[in-house]
C-alpha cells in the first residue's frame with residue numbers, strides 16, 4: 001500500500017505553514033523537496049566524514065572515495081547502464097548537456113551539419129546547441145509539436161536524414177508534461193546513424209528509466225529534481241561514445257600524467273570530472289535513489305497518474321480554465337491559464353493561500369510562443385502530494401475567479 005501520510009512525514013519541509021496556511025508544494029518540476037535521509041546524509045558527511053576524494057591516502061579520504069564510487073554504482077543500477085564508466089557526475093542536467101554539445105560538437109559537428117531538437121525543449125536543451133551551431137556554422141532544426149503538445153511523428157520522419165549529426169530531445173516536457181515516445185524515436189534515429197541525447201530531467205523522478213532498453217546514446221538528469229541535493233547531476237554516455245570524445249574541462253582528477261609538454265587524460269569516467277567533485281551531493285543523491293526504489297517506481301508512477309487524472313478532471317471543470325498539454329501520455333504536470341487573468345496574478349494569489357505553483361515560461365519560451373501565450377501556471381505533483389491538496393487548488397482557483405470578476 002502507498003502510505004502517503006507516512007511518506008509526507010519523511011519530508012520535513014512539508015510540515016510548515018506559509019502566510020498562516022499549511023504549505024501545498026506543487027512546484028516539484030522546478031525542484032523537489034528532500035527526504036530526511038538525504039538531509040541527514042549531508043549533515044553527517046559535513047560534520048564527521050568530509051574529506052576530498054581520489055586524492056588522499058588517509059582514512060577519511062579513502063572512505064569518502066569509496067562512498068563516492070558506491071554512489072556511482074548506485075546510479076548505474078538505477079538507470080541500468082552497462083558500466084560505471086558510463087556514469088559521469090556533473091553539477092546538473094544543464095552541465096551534462098553542455099558537456100556533450102561541447103565535446104561531441106568539437107569532434108563531430110562541422111559546417112553545414114544539422115542538429116535536431118524538438119519544439120518542446122527546455123532552454124537547457126536549446127541554447128547549448130545554438131551556441132554550437134553558431135560556433136561551427138551548423139544548422140539547428142526543430143521538430144514541431146501538435147496542439148496536444150505531442151511531437152509530430154510524420155514531420156520527424158521528414159526531418160531525419162543522414163546529414164543530422166545528433167538529435168537532442170527531452171524525455172518528458174517540463175512545460176506540458178508530455179512523455180515523448182523516445183524508444184521509437186531513438187530506433188528511427190539509429191536507422192539513420194544519428195546518435196540521440198535525452199534530457200531526462202523530468203523523466204527520472206517519475207518512472208523507470210532503463211538506458212539500455214531505450215538504447216539512447218546520452219542521458220542527462222539533475223539530482224535536485226529527484227529528491228537529491230542541489231549541485232549534482234548525471235551524464236550517462238555509452239562507453240564507445242565517451243571514449244571517442246575529448247574531455248570538456250581540464251583540471252585535477254581528469255588527468256593521468258601532466259607535464260608542460262603533454263598531458264594524458266584519466267580513464268573513464270574521470271576524464272570528464274575535472275576538479276573537486278561534489279561528492280557529498282553525489283552520495284546524498286544515491287540515498288534519494290534508494291528512497292525511490294524503496295517506495296517502488298511502479299507504485300510511484302501509478303499514484304502520480306491518479307493525481308494527474310484527478311487534477312485534470314477537477315481543474316477542467318472550472319469555467320474559463322484552459323489546460324496546455326493534453327498528450328495521451330503525460331506525467332503529473334498540469335499547465336493552465338484562467339481566462340482573463342495573468343498567470344503571475346494567479347500565482348501570487350494562490351501563494352497567499354499557501355499554494356506554491358510555478359508561473360511563467362518554465363524556461364521553455366518557444367513552447368509558449370507555439371501556443372501564442374506569454375506563460376502558464378504549472379502544478380507539478382509528485383508522490384507526497386494528495387487529492388486534498390488538489391481540492392485546495394481547485395477552491396483557490398474558484399475564489400480567484402470570483403475576485404477577478
Ligand code: PLP
Pocket residue numbers: 029030091092093094095122124125170172173174199201202222363
Ligand atoms: N531540462 C528540463 C526538461 C528541465 O525541466 C530542467 C529544469 O527545470 C532542466 C533541463 C535544467 O535542469 P538544471 O537546472 O537542474 O540543470
